[in-house]
Amino acid sequence: MTDAPADDLDRALAARLARGDQAAFGALYDRHTTYLYRFALRLTAGDSAAAEDLVHDAWVLGVERLASFQWRSSLRTWLAAFVVNGARTRWRDDARVLPIDDTHVGGDAPLRGRLERIDLQRALAALAPGFRMVLILHDAEGYTHEEIGRLLDIDAGTSKSQLSRARAAMRRALGATEGTGT
């Protein structure tokens, strides 16, 4: 998940920021914040206040630790990891785990477009945070199970399992929505 020219520009901007060039921060902010905010909105199922907090914290931590960044991933991926970790911390005490009934699962194929946005948001919000995170990372952001495993400190197999169950829960929620006509 790297883009060489973009990576080079980020490196150059980061170097300028380290030298105290204040404009460099603005350039980095402009390059990545829209992505980070949309990513955070997906992780929080549309909670704009929570998404703002997550992006704020990601930038502060990112700038704080930029000197130790090894550039083994893109800067954007590295910043997104702060968003993910912030979300995990936020939800750490959330013991809510929705009962997942796999009997209604109709295979593991991706969900496809038939959904109204509001229904999707409701279904995401109802999903247990951990499942939602794997679902968003894999299906919306394109992370591999191996990458998700490293990011969330879980096995790739666990990521696959959680994705399957998350998709099942989404189908169930969205099927119920369709069924009731709401």
Added chain:
Amino acid sequence: MTDTPLKDFADSAEPPAHLRGRVEDTLRARGLRGPRRPSWYQPAAAAAAAALVLAAALGFLAGRMTPAGAAEEPRYLLLLVGDAQTDKPEAELVAEYTRWADSLRRERRLVLAERLADDQLVLPAGSAGSEADARISGFFLVQAPSLDSARALAEAGPHLRYGGQVVVRPIDHR
């Protein structure tokens, strides 16, 4: 990457405009971002901290200011001279300056506020600038019904309380 409606969720959302200022405020408060000093600039630690406080307060306003009130009132330039002299924690000072600046904005008195960089160019080349000019760390352009009102706005701020000076100059509207 899997093709799902999830990719479309929030795909047109834009981060709130104030978020950047919020991030920058936090970075400044933590000393992670501040005005770059030229190599010849060696201020005392206290003065440097005070300058940072002012920079943070003014930086807080960047992109947040609303146009002044519709009434065409006279405008005054408040020149902030010197540094705040206090042992108060930096975060407390930042909050104090920010509250003052924000109150001016809410009262629709504020037209523009900026901090000034440390270095300056004096022309003609070779001539010496005044020491007072070099100590101007920022300015507020405010709208007020009279010079006394502008004075009251300046006196309501923290800069005078901490030993700084504020020079109030009416804008010549002739």
